[in-house]
Structures are given as structure tokens and as C-alpha cells.
Amino acid sequence: MNAVAQQVQVLGPKTPIETALETTFRPVVPIMGREQVVKTGAFIQNLVAHGENALDQANQADICTEESFGLAGDLVKAINAKLAEAEKTRKAITSPMDDAKAAVMKLFGVGIDKLKAAKEVLQGKQTTWAKAEKARLDAIAKTEQEAATQRALDLAAAQQSMGDNAGADQVLAEAASTIEDMGEVKVAARGMYGSSSGLRTRWVGEVTNSRLFLAWLATQPFDIGDVVDFRKSGLNALAKKFEGKTEIPGFTATEDESTVSR
Numbered sequence: 001m002n003a004v005a006q007q008v009q010v011l012g013p014k015t016p017i018e019t020a021l022e023t024t025f026r027p028v029v030p031i032m033g034r035e036q037v038v039k040t041g042a043f044i045q046n047l048v049a050h051g052e053n054a055l056d057q058a059n060q061a062d063i064c065t066e067e068s069f070g071l072a073g074d075l076v077k078a079i080n081a082k083l084a085e086a087e088k089t090r091k092a093i094t095s096p097m098d099d100a101k102a103a104v105m106k107l108f109g110v111g112i113d114k115l116k117a118a119k120e121v122l123q124g125k126q127t128t129w130a131k132a133e134k135a136r137l138d139a140i141a142k143t144e145q146e147a148a149t150q151r152a153l154d155l156a157a158a159q160q161s162m163g164d165n166a167g168a169d170q171v172l173a174e175a176a177s178t179i180e181d182m183g184e185v186k187v188a189a190r191g192m193y194g195s196s197s198g199l200r201t202r203w204v205g206e207v208t209n210s211r212l213f214l215a216w217l218a219t220q221p222f223d224i225g226d227v228v229d230f231r232k233s234g235l236n237a238l239a240k241k242f243e244g245k246t247e248i249p250g251f252t253a254t255e256d257e258s259t260v261s262r
Contacts, residue, residue, distance in 0.1 A: 036093070043089055050082050073261035080261075130187045130199040137185040148179050 054075065063072050152175030159168035188198035207213045217224060239253035 040089075040093065047082070047086055054079050054082075073259070076259075076261035126197060127199070134185060134187045134199060137187065138183075141183050141185050145179050145182050148175065148182060151175075152179070 057075055061068070061072055061075075063069050152171055155175075156168040156171045159165075159171060186198065188196070190196050214228070217227060235251075238248075238251070242248065242253060244253045244255075
């Protein structure tokens, strides 16, 4: 019997919670080891039992006197202690994994960072060339459009000189569509090994003056929430500063009362 089999025999058959843990946390079981899984399972069973008991007491609690108010505080204090114990136990398991992950990420990071830097350099050079190439092609297209426009005008004038106004209008209409298509210039290329590169154009926004931008945004029919994300911590700090004594348009400050038990 090998060492692993002996350990399994000593530990006994898997409990339902152990089986559930192995199913849920299957990727980390090899790291934790079965013995740690069993210990964790026992702790979680105890944690669930405490949680169910605390919830039952909380639901049944009738806080109507100073004594019952204080007893509820005792229960909250006990809950906080159990939560702290649970967090400590969880960190004891996850911290080595987090440290291992950080170490692996650091090892991979050197090569990944260099690859990303190389990609950025190459794409930067591609963009520089593509912009210059597009400008060159745009200039050629503009010259060709001007020449095509002049040819169409000359042909239309010839039609008109012969009294064929309808023919002149048809020449100009057909030429307009062709001339417009001539202005559509794309810069793209395929590499020797299957890549496909092209110049992408997109609009990007940046706020240069928050006050001016917000003042303008307020006059627009847009949903401000789609553009601006207000920080809750900042809003709370603002509420604390004015304490409801100053009326702020579009803003309300209220006192949020809650019980603290230590």
C-alpha cells in the first residue's frame, strides 16, 4: 500500500462536505491536499451551523427593551468574531495560492511585457506608415476625382450644346456616383504568413475641463449616467461637509443611522 493509499485509509471515506468541496474547488484540491480539504470541510460545516443558528436567532429576536437591545449587540459581536475567524481561515488557505500566483505572474510578466512592448512598437510604426500612405492615396484620389469631374462637365456641356439637356443631366448623375466612390481609400495588406493589417479609424473622447463639460452635458438629452460615474465616497464626503444645511441643486444629503456593536 503506497503512502497516498495509507493516508486515504487513515482519513476514512469522504464526507458529503468533502465531496462537495472537491467538486466545487477541484482545481485547487491538488494544491491543498486531501487532509486540508477535510479540515476545511469540518470548519465550513461548523461555519454553516453557526450561520444558520445566528440567522434563526436574528429572525426571532424581538428588540423592544434596553436589555434586548444589548443582547442583540452580544449576538452581533459573536457574529463579527465568527466572521473574523472565517476570514482568517480563508486567508490561511488562499494566501499561499495568491503568493504562488503572484510569483508565476511575475515570472511570465517579463516576457509578456516585452512582447506587448514589441507589439506596441510595431503597431505604432504601422500606424505612422498607414497614415502617410492614406494621405498619399487621398491626394491621388482627389486628383482623379477632379479630372473625372472635369471630364463629366465637358461631356455634359457637349450634350447641352447639341440641345440634349436630358443627356447632360444623365451624364452628371452617373458621374456623381462614380466620382464619390473614387474618394473611398483604404489602407490594408496581408502578410506572408496569414496576417491581415488595416488602418482603423475611431472617435475617442477626453474631458479637458470638467466644469465646462458637465455644464454642457446638463443641457443635452443624454443620460448623464451613461457618461459620468459619480463616486459614492465623494458624494458621502460632500454630504458630510454640508450636513444638509446647504441646498445643492440635484443633490440630497440624509443622515443614515445604523447600530454599531463591538
